[in-house]
Amino acid sequence: MLTNFSYIRPKSLKEAVKQLSTQGAGVYAGGTDLLGCLRDHVFEIKKLVSINGLKELKGITETPSNGLRIGALTTITEVAENPIVSKHYAALAQAAREVASPQLRNQGTIGGNLCQKPRCWYYRGEFYCLRKGGKMCFAIAGENQYHCIVGGGPCFIVHPSDMAPALVALDASVRITGPKGSRTVPAEKFYVLPREDVRRETVLGPGEIVTEIIVPTASGTRSSYRKVRTRASWDFALAGIALVLRFRGGVVEDARAVLSGAAPIPWRSREIEATITGKNLDPDVIAKASEAAMKNAQPLKENGYKILLFRGMIEEELAAIGRG
Numbered sequence: 001m002l003t004n005f006s007y008i009r010p011k012s013l014k015e016a017v018k019q020l021s022t023q024g025a026g027v028y029a030g031g032t033d034l035l036g037c038l039r040d041h042v043f044e045i046k047k048l049v050s051i052n053g054l055k056e057l058k059g060i061t062e063t064p065s066n067g068l069r070i071g072a073l074t075t076i077t078e079v080a081e082n083p084i085v086s087k088h089y090a091a092l093a094q095a096a097r098e099v100a101s102p103q104l105r106n107q108g109t110i111g112g113n114l115c116q117k118p119r120c121w122y123y124r125g126e127f128y129c130l131r132k133g134g135k136m137c138f139a140i141a142g143e144n145q146y147h148c149i150v151g152g153g154p155c156f157i158v159h160p161s162d163m164a165p166a167l168v169a170l171d172a173s174v175r176i177t178g179p180k181g182s183r184t185v186p187a188e189k190f191y192v193l194p195r196e197d198v199r200r201e202t203v204l205g206p207g208e209i210v211t212e213i214i215v216p217t218a219s220g221t222r223s224s225y226r227k228v229r230t231r232a233s234w235d236f237a238l239a240g241i242a243l244v245l246r247f248r249g250g251v252v253e254d255a256r257a258v259l260s261g262a263a264p265i266p267w268r269s270r271e272i273e274a275t276i277t278g279k280n281l282d283p284d285v286i287a288k289a290s291e292a293a294m295k296n297a298q299p300l301k302e303n304g305y306k307i308l309l310f311r312g313m314i315e316e317e318l319a320a321i322g323r324g
């Protein structure tokens with residue numbers, strides 16, 4: 001059963017920020033993640049502030065510098081089906097198509113996708129874990145086959161969004177408005193590791209709203225997003241990779257590689273980037289890149305299989321993007 005809450009639908013961003021500045025208030029976008037959390041009492045919200053009346057937060061437009069501005073309320077389906085995104089930002093379009101099911105993509109927004117809560121079954125279940133303010137992480141000695149293999153500790157969640165790794169690889173930024181004004185944060189710096197603060201997933205402060213995502217031009221790059229999951233119908237990533245590469249001739253001139261399903265945040269693999277930059281993507285380089293990507297992995301008792309899964313997937317995806 002849901003705990004009682006009030007619901008308000010402001011007509012302006014200023015009013016939304018004001019409403020969110022009161023204690024116990026929370027942003028409501030598509031509700032596809034939030035309502036489940038409230039129903040399962042993962043956390044409580046006293047006042048739901050729906051941002052759905054804020055038209056300025058909707059839609060995709062090109063920026064003067066040939067990049068993209070994606071309003072936080074743009075649905076995942078709109079991102080997946082946008083012709084400019086599909087043509088110039090393949091990694092983002094592919095990631096959007098991999099999210100959940102058609103119904104969830106129609107209702108869920110890009111802002112909500114970036115801010116969704118982790119899917120750890122202890123956090124989502126009736127366990128008073130570290131992330132909820134408790135004293136222990138139940139995954140360490142528990143069922144941890146879906147938990148992280150890098151960047152973990154003291155909590156071992158896996159970051160759940162498919163779109164975030166693609167946006168980090170595309171060097172996107174997140175525009176935020178709150179009680180102290182507006183600020184822009186690189187998508188890469190938007191997320192918080194458990195060792196920095198185990199109670200939060202993002203840098204958002206009280207009353208802050210993600211208003212838009214800015215993606216710089218991807219002209220001259222090749223990009224892709226690959227996701228491996230248990231079920232084809234809908235499922236979160238067991239392993240995934242977003243790649244944005246710039247080639248000169250057959251040589252990789254510049255590379256950004258971000259793993260999903262690996263860590264508590266979208267995990268930039270500097271090891272892959274360093275191994276392939278300045279090289280042709282031949283089988284030897286690809287094998288070295290996949291080995292380097294997993295060299296610092298520290299699996300828990302039941303998720304060691306992810307290392308081989310990542311290695312195989314990274315090799316397949318680098319070979320595919322190399323073929324063009």
Ligand SMILES: Cc1cc2nc3c(=O)[nH]c(=O)nc-3n(C[C@H](O)[C@H](O)[C@H](O)COP(=O)(O)OP(=O)(O)OC[C@H]3O[C@@H](n4cnc5c(N)ncnc54)[C@H](O)[C@@H]3O)c2cc1C
Nearest residue numbers: 029030031032033034100108109111112113115161162210
């Ligand atoms: C069955 C199921 C399967 C799923 N599978 C996948 C998957 O494979 N891949 C994947 O990436 N995701 C998956 N998801 C998650 C889904 O993509 C998210 O539920 C959805 O994107 C959330 O968007 P929303 O607009 O509904 O957000 P809400 O549910 O409204 O909000 C989610 C959270 O973000 C906060 N929030 C929302 N918008 C903003 C904003 N603009 N500024 C600040 N905070 C904000 C809310 O306060 C809340 O905490 C799945 C979800 C379900 C239920």
